[in-house]
Amino acid sequence: AVVSTQSTGELQSIATLDHPDIQVPARYHREAPWTPAQYHLNLLPAFKSPSGKLSCILSCVFTIFKLLFIGASGLTVLDGTTDESSVPGADDLMPVLIYTIIHCNPPNLLSTIEYINCFLPRNISGQDQYMWMQFSGAVEFIKTMLQRST
Numbered sequence: 001a002v003v004s005t006q007s008t009g010e011l012q013s014i015a016t017l018d019h020p021d022i023q024v025p026a027r028y029h030r031e032a033p034w035t036p037a038q039y040h041l042n043l044l045p046a047f048k049s050p051s052g053k054l055s056c057i058l059s060c061v062f063t064i065f066k067l068l069f070i071g072a073s074g075l076t077v078l079d080g081t082t083d084e085s086s087v088p089g090a091d092d093l094m095p096v097l098i099y100t101i102i103h104c105n106p107p108n109l110l111s112t113i114e115y116i117n118c119f120l121p122r123n124i125s126g127q128d129q130y131m132w133m134q135f136s137g138a139v140e141f142i143k144t145m146l147q148r149s150t
Contacts, residue, residue, distance in 0.1 A: 008101075008102055008105045008109070008142065008146075009105050010149070011102050011142070011145060011146065011149065012102055012103055012105065014149070015098075015099060015102045015103065015145075017029050017032055017099065021098075021141075021145055021148075022095045022098055022099055023095055024095045024096055024099055025092060025095070027071055027072055028067075028068060028071040028072070028092065028096060030071065031067045031068070031070070031071045031096075032099070033099070033100070033103050034063075034064055034067055034096060034099070034100045036063050036067065037060045037061075037063040037064045037067065037100050037104075038060075038100055038103065038104040039063075040056050040057070040059040040060035040063060041056065041057070041060050041100070041101070041104040041106045042104060042106065043056045044056050044057070044106050044107075044108075044112055045106075045107060045108075050115055050116045050118075050119040050120040051120060053112055053115065053116055054116050054120060054124075054128075054132065057116075057131070057132065057135050058128055058131050058132065060100070060135070061093070061097065061131040061134060061135055062131065064093060064096050064097055064100060065088065065093065067096075068088035068092050068093065068096060069087070069088055071088075072087070072088050072092070090134065093134055094134065094137070094138060094141070097134060097135065097138040098138045098141055098142060098145075101135075101138055101139065101142060102142060109139060110139070113136060113139060116132075
């Protein structure tokens with residue numbers, strides 16, 4: 001199956017927070033549908049350069065991390081204290097990222113990823129590389145969801 005706007009749109013009706021393939025932890029449900037993160041993905045068509053498109057994607061993932069941190073630690077974020085058990089990680093990020101991508105349904109997603117992979121300099125590293133790999137992995141997971149649903 002190909003991830004197209006139409007096929008991903010079909011997933012929107014079944015991709016709930018508790019979907020067996022997604023399973024967003026309950027402590028993050030009140031932040032759904034992560035509209036601030038979707039905002040960044042909705043900007044993808046406005047950018048033409050691979051670095052501009054990558055910037056939108058990284059902003060989306062970073063925004064999700066911020067929202068997860070707030071959702072996990074509640075008001076402790078406001079007073080500057082944290083609890084190690086409340087720090088979100090990849091297991092928290094991935095289901096929310098999958099849910100966000102499905103519900104945002106950005107156009108030309110696969111070609112955008114391929115465009116970035118082909119034309120962006122290979123010097124991306126650190127946090128940016130981590131966020132890019134998480135996003136790419138989420139899209140691959142959505143592709144497997146689409147294959148199973150057909």
